[in-house]
Structure formats: structure tokens, C-alpha cells
Amino acid sequence: YLGRFDASDEQSAPQYWVSAPESTGIGGGADDAMPLPHALELNAHTEDRADGPALVAGWGWAAGLLSEQEVHRLGEAFFEALRALVTHAEQPGAGGLTPSDVPLAGLAQHQLEALPAATADVLPLSPLQEGLLFHALYESEGVDLYNTQLELDLEGELDRDRLRTAARTVLERHANLRAAFWQRDLDRPVQLILDGLDVPWQEIDLTGHPDPEAEARTLTEADRARRFDVTEPPLLRFTLLQLGENRHRLLFTSHHILLDGWSMPLLFGELFD
Helix, strand or coil: CCCEEECCCCCCCCCCCECCCCCCCCCCCCCCCCCCCCCEEEEEEEEEECCEEEEEEEEEECCCCCCHHHHHHHHHHHHHHHHHHHHHHCCCCCCCCCHHHCCCCCCCHHHHHCCCCCEEEEEECCHHHHHHHHHHHHCCCCCCCCEEEEEEEEECCCCHHHHHHHHHHHHHHCHHHHEEEECCCCCCCEEEEECCCCCCEEEEECCCCCCHHHHHHHHHHHHHHCCCCCCCCCCEEEEEEEEECCEEEEEEEEECCCCCCCHHHHHHHHHHC
16 A cells, blocks of 8 residues: 555545645645756555545646646656556556566567467476476476376365365465466576366265275276376376275375475475365
8 A cells, every 4th residue: 555545534444645635735845946857757655535536646847848738748748658658558458577577587578479378487497397398398208207296095074175275375386386487489487377277076886886996006007007198287186096985095296396295295285285
């Protein structure tokens, strides 16, 4: 709320900054003999008025350098630019990244515009990630040796919907779990952090199978062998197997480029919390 003032007559709560009733506006005065710090100065703030918030811009200038008419034209151009931004922001599909939003990526505007629309951030790869990405792209057939899998046996009553919601929450909370790895038309690969992803989740009931454990092992091995496309996040998936009454097994398969051995217990501690 810095730069936002309650200028209404109503004493609404909470109030952050309120102008004195006798004041005619938000602003400050200065001694006429004080040298100006700038030839042109603009101070803007928002006032919460009875009819809604209003943007107030105060202009100061050196009269020996600029005329009032010139400053008036600058002010009109300023508000015209703001109106254009608002109009653009209200259009479907508006927005996106600029190079200043992702300085670590070193990408130009045309390169950012070629990325998926859901991209929220672009980051360079760590040296270890670069090596893992090389192997994932070079050895594109067969089992990916960097697919990692964790099996958790759960005994007792299980709220499956709650567990799935927890998995979705963890995915939304940690940006690194939503990373895709991209090198198309780029000199060096980058990782894209995407928003709006759903957690890959599958439930399989094996209670009617003649040998649930054998079938669970077959499904586990098949899941372990299924490769990830590093350009299609998230590079993880959950499979919940029901082996019997109050007996479940949770399979978590991910690519090592996302998680290491230190991260895994932290992730699952948070999931079950």
C-alpha cells in the first residue's frame, strides 16, 4: 500500500495512510530558494475516494527550461500511455515475459514470445542439469537411467482425494517441480517454469486381481520404464495402487533432473504433513 491514500469521507478500516481533513491534496512544499533536483519531476499516488480509487499525478518542473504547455503535453502523453496499457491488458491473451523479467536467461524478446504461453519464468540450467539433459536427449530409446521411482506402502484407512489434493498443492508450491527443459532455436538450453499444471495422478484398484502383488510389480516396472518428454512438464507422476482393504501402495516416478536424494524426503515430508 505504499503510495496509496484514503481520501474518502468514510472511516473505513483498515486505513494505511489518511490525509489531514484540511489538506487540499497529497504533496509537499519546498523553499523557493532550494535548487531543483531534476528539471522535471513526477510523483504519483492512488487516492481511495468515495467513487473509487483515483490515480493522481503531480508534476514539477524548472520554469526556465520547460513551459507549462510543454509539461501539459507530457502529462497528456503519460496518461494516454497508461490508457493504452490498460486497454492492452484487458485483451484476451495479453501479457507475457520481457527480457527484463528473466535476466538470468539471456533471451531476446522474439525468443521469449516463441515459448509456451503458460511460461511464468525462465532460468538457466545448473551444470548437473545440463549433463542430465544431454543424456535424456542423446539416449532417446529404452529405459531412461535417470528415471527415479519411490514406492510407499500405506496401511490403514486412506483419504485418496485428500492425498491427491496434497500432491497438487506441492506441485503448485514448488516452481522447480513444474520445470520443462527447452533448447528449440536457442544457443543454450533453459528451463521453463510453467503455471497451471495439474498433477499426473492415476489410481488402480487391484483388489479383484488373483495376485495383486504380482500385478503391482508388473505395473511398477512398466511405470519405471515409461520415459518423460523433457519439454512436457511436469516430469513426475503419481500412481496409487489399492492392494486390499486398507492396503495401498503409492508410486512416485520423476526425472532426476528435478530432484535429488536430499530433496526427496523433504518433498514427501511436506506431502504427508
